[in-house]
Amino acid sequence: MPQRERGISSAFLRRSDMTDGIDTLRLTAEAAIGLVERRELSAGELHAAYLDAIGERDGELNAYLRIVPTADGHGIPIALKDVISTLGVETTAGSRILAGYVPVFDATVAARCRAAGLTLLGKTNTDEFAMGSSTENSAYGPTRNPWDPARVPGGSGGGTAAAVSGGLAPWGLGSDTGGSIKQPSALCGNVGLRPTYGTVSRYGVVAFASSLDQVGPVAKTVRDTALLYSIIAGKDPADSTTVELPEPVALPTGDRLDGVKIGVPGQVAALTAIEPGVRAAFERTLELARELGAEVGECDLPLSFDYGMPCYYLIAPAEASSNLARYDGVRFGPRVDGESYRAMVERTRDEGFGDEPKRRIMLGTYALSAGYYDAYYGQAQKVRTLLVREHAAVFERFDLIATPTSPTVAFPLGERSTDPLAMYACDLLTIPSCLAGLPGLNVPCGLSDGLPVGLQLIGPQFGENALFRAGHALEGAIGFDTVPERLRRTGEECLDRNRGAR
Ligand code: GLN
Secondary structure, three states: OOOOOOOOHHHHOOOOOOOOOOOOOOOOHHHHHHHHHOOOOOHHHHHHHHHHHHHHHHHHHOOEEEEOOOOOOOOOEEEEEOOEOEOOEOOOOOOHHHOOOOOOOOOHHHHHHHHOOOEEEEEEOOOHHHOOOOOOOOOOOOOOEOOEOOEOOOOOOHHHHHHHHOOOOOOEEEEEOOOOOHHHHHHHOOEEEEOOOOOEOOOOEOOOOOOOOEEEEEEOOHHHHHHHHHHHEOOEOOEOOOOOOOOOOOOOOOOOOOOOEEEEEHHHHHOOOOOHHHHHHHHHHHHHHHHOOOEEEEEOOHHHHHHHHHHHHHHHHHHHHHHHHHOOOOOOOOOOOOOOHHHHHHHHHHHHOOHHHHHHHHHHHHHHOOOOOHHHHHHHHHHHHHHHHHHHHHHHHOOEEEEEOOOOOOOEOOOOOOOHHHHHHHHOOOHHHHHOOOOEEEEEEEEEOOEEEEEEEEOOOOOHHHHHHHHHHHHHHHOOOOOOHHHHHHHHHHHHHHHHHO
């Protein structure tokens, strides 16, 4: 399958008259499906419209690592994070060590998208092996935030998030280990779902930390998110950790929250890391929830707030150090030769991995080593069990938990890239529920200094439908405009051209 070479996109992405006038910044996936079903647009025309937008804006954003120039299905397009294996399309996980790796199979999630008729637009940028919170750890250059290109889109799934909010894809898939769907969705003003662990197949997804990794949708609306989740979720014989959904996905319709009990952890109030503008948008959203009929009360997650981060930064690197052992210069990607097998492997890994995977491999190998295993990895697993119980106790009294998704809005490129601990702190609020295996939804809930703020709703295991219902009702009441302010004129010009043509 032909692929875009970096830097030449605008040369062959000709603007076609047919697609001029489609406002990809505003078009939801649901609306796009309607256009195709009513035969107002063909799959090829829609695909071309997004390629035009990519040609116009991705030089600045770098959301895509590569694009697929022709529609290969009869439905609407989708962008996939580059950790998802795609038949015949290079898959690098943002790493040099997988450069040139072209899978001979589709990940189950990619195959399910294909079976649903979705056409692959391209593979989106990611922190190397999904390790990071800003997409600055990609070996292929950072992605920029469509709301302000001087700022990061979040990470690790910054590519998919920037593609969706920049109008370069109607929707996309990310992967979330400790926040990589929820946090970039928050920073780019998208809706994003991290599903219940075990509801979405990991088969063919480049592994980071297998007990935490989950693929999930990123979109402009909660309904689009639910729709895409219904396409990818469910048992997969190729991934023994998956289960069938206990109930079908229900597209949310209602606009009330009557009787819904929402718990806000008392620990949120004391967290100084939360910026005032984020806190203000969060408080306003809780007020809206009350107006819609929800009962908002205080819950308690003390262990999660104190031990979630340290626990994650033992378990995730430990699993990563094991998963990344497979990149040895023999099975995948480029090889750097050496005088012995050992020298070849060492040189390949030294040149192929960037700093962050190396840091995690060292941390994880140490945590798993004889003599330290019980003190670090074993202890972290015990703490993880306590976090599972702590969340379960909250769900005996509450239907959902609400917090801000990220303590801050999108920060300037470079601000945290040399300070790993500051980078890790981005996921303070997203990590605990990931360790507990629980689903979480980001819903854009306002602006702070012109940048999106995200609300995080956490549900009990398999509580996706409750998240969609509450998220949809809140989304309507919040009325957040998902088109970045600086791009709104672009969208209006598009519509004007459209009107002129009629
Ligand atoms: N930022 C977190 C990390 O670096 C989470 C990444 C993710 O969810 N893939 O591990």
